[in-house]
Amino acid sequence: MSITCRKYYYGDIPDNNAGGNISPEKNKLSGNDWPLWEVFIRSKQGLDHKHAGSLHATNAQMAIENARDVYTRRMEGVSIWVVESKHIHASNPEEAGSLYDPANDKVYRYPAFYDLPDELKHM
Amino acid sequence: MLAVHQSRINYVLHLADNALIIGHRNSEWCGHGPVLEQDIAITNIALDLIGQARNFYQYAAELIGNNTTEDTLAYLRDEREFKNCLLAEQPNSDWAITILRQFFFSTYQYFFYQKLQYSNDVQLSAIAEKALKEVTYHLRWSSEWAIRLGDGTEDSHQRMIKAIDNLWMFTGELFLAVNYEKIGVNEGYGVDISLIKNDWMKKVTDAFEEATLALPPDDVWMQRGGKEGIHSEYLGHILAEMQYLQRAYPGAQW
Numbered sequence: 001m002s003i004t005c006r007k008y009y010y011g012d013i014p015d016n017n018a019g020g021n022i023s024p025e026k027n028k029l030s031g032n033d034w035p036l037w038e039v040f041i042r043s044k045q046g047l048d049h050k051h052a053g054s055l056h057a058t059n060a061q062m063a064i065e066n067a068r069d070v071y072t073r074r075m076e077g078v079s080i081w082v083v084e085s086k087h088i089h090a091s092n093p094e095e096a097g098s099l100y101d102p103a104n105d106k107v108y109r110y111p112a113f114y115d116l117p118d119e120l121k122h123m
Numbered sequence: 124m125l126a127v128h129q130s131r132i133n134y135v136l137h138l139a140d141n142a143l144i145i146g147h148r149n150s151e152w153c154g155h156g157p158v159l160e161q162d163i164a165i166t167n168i169a170l171d172l173i174g175q176a177r178n179f180y181q182y183a184a185e186l187i188g189n190n191t192t193e194d195t196l197a198y199l200r201d202e203r204e205f206k207n208c209l210l211a212e213q214p215n216s217d218w219a220i221t222i223l224r225q226f227f228f229s230t231y232q233y234f235f236y237q238k239l240q241y242s243n244d245v246q247l248s249a250i251a252e253k254a255l256k257e258v259t260y261h262l263r264w265s266s267e268w269a270i271r272l273g274d275g276t277e278d279s280h281q282r283m284i285k286a287i288d289n290l291w292m293f294t295g296e297l298f299l300a301v302n303y304e305k306i307g308v309n310e311g312y313g314v315d316i317s318l319i320k321n322d323w324m325k326k327v328t329d330a331f332e333e334a335t336l337a338l339p340p341d342d343v344w345m346q347r348g349g350k351e352g353i354h355s356e357y358l359g360h361i362l363a364e365m366q367y368l369q370r371a372y373p374g375a376q377w
Contacts, residue, residue: 034158055160058271065264066160069167 036085037063039070041077049081057082127310132186133206133303134313135247136196137350139179140207143197144358145228146172147365148215157218164264168225171257178250198369202352202359209349210293212358219272219282223290226265230326231297232258234319244312266330273334283336295345297323304350 034056040049052071057063063082071077091099107113149169156162180193187196210228215221236258239251272279298320300308307313331338348354368375 056158057160061267062271065267066164068260069164070160073163073167 034058037067037082038085038088039063039067040081040083041067041071042079042081043076044078049079052076054085127306128186130303130306131244131310131312132183134307135179135183135186137206137303138247139176139183139196140205141211141228142172142179143176144205144207144361145211145224146170146176147361148211148213149221149225151215152221165221168261168264171254171261175250175254175257178253182246182250194369198366202354202362204352205354205358205362206350206352207358208293208296209346209355210290210297212349212355212361213290213293214357216289217282217286219279220286220289222265222268222272223283223286225261226269226330227290227294227297227327229258229261229265230323231319233262233326234322235314235316238314238319242312242314243310247312266326269330270334273331273336280335283334287336287339291339291343292346295343296347296349299345299347301350 035058036054037057037060038054039052041052042049052067055063055066055070057066060082064080067080067082072080103109146169149165149172152162152165153169154162156165176197177193180196183196184191184193210224213220213224233255236251236255240248240255242248242251269283273283274280298316300316304313304316308315328338346355349358
């Protein structure tokens with residue numbers, strides 16, 4: 001007998017397991033909660049939105065309001081992005097070796113590897 | 124002159140009590156919210172309101188003098204001395220009632236603080252300006268929840284209808300001025316609340332329409348008395364819990 005076991009990584013969860021887009025009847029039966037959302041906050045000084053955490057909400061608008069209440073209470077941000085977690089696809093940790101290790105011995109990819117002419121400033 | 128001064132004190136206490144009592148009611152949800160995110164949201168709103176109350180109490184204490192502080196005003200006055208509207212003290216019951224109470228109250232505060240910004244009393248005007256930003260968010264949050272519940276499931280819709288039945292009778296008092304409010308208007312520091320009734324009604328009507336909820340008829344009997352210290356049976360219980368520590372251990376600090 002063989003058992004196939006599919007392991008899902010964070011964020012890369014199919015719709016029917018993600019908690020979203022589920023009819024109220026099914027929601028009651030399965031005890032599923034509201035869909036999960038990932039929150040990205042841009043701080044006052046920052047140029048980019050950084051991942052702040054996740055939360056539950058029924059739609060995007062509620063997710064932004066919840067993010068405001070949960071993640072910007074101490075003036076952390078001036079802009080909020082939210083995205084349903086199921087739309088984020090993550091790389092597989094088991095493939096980390098083949099994905100990242102090959103860059104280990106390629107120092108020449110750093111600009112510091114090259115000799116620069118003296119005339120060139122501010123590199 | 125003394126009566127005029129007392130009126131100003133009563134007016135400031137009325138605004139402080141409104142914010143403190145509904146803030147305290149909301150704080151009762153802390154740790155009991157329907158989901159974590161809304162637990163935090165309602166607790167944030169409670170803190171905003173208690174913060175507004177503190178600003179008003181500090182100003183009232185300054186007007187009263189005699190070593191009065193914001194704490195003695197909040198913790199050592201009796202039920203009859205509290206001047207909050209009856210709406211603020213109504214129990215949480217369920218999420219629908221809590222949401223509707225906040226929606227009615229935030230709509231009122233939103234239009235009220237807009238006018239209070241132009242008070243000739245610089246303290247009141249400054250507090251109003253600061254509070255208005257908070258209240259604008261409370262109104263957005265509570266109106267969206269009111270619409271979501273009204274236009275939601277059969278259960279949430281029925282709960283909103285029940286909430287309207289429970290709370291509508293306390294909305295009339297918001298726009299009926301008592302003596303110290305009339306004096307406030309004459310002296311230029313108070314808001315003529317009869318002027319914000321139409322704005323309030325329009326906002327509520329629009330939200331109810333979107334929420335597929337019916338507005339109660341015009342001739343509903345309206346309760347009153349809170350502003351003059353005649354409260355429903357609930358305020359005493361709130362004060363018993365809220366004031367217990369300062370009454371049992373006077374001056375306790377931590």
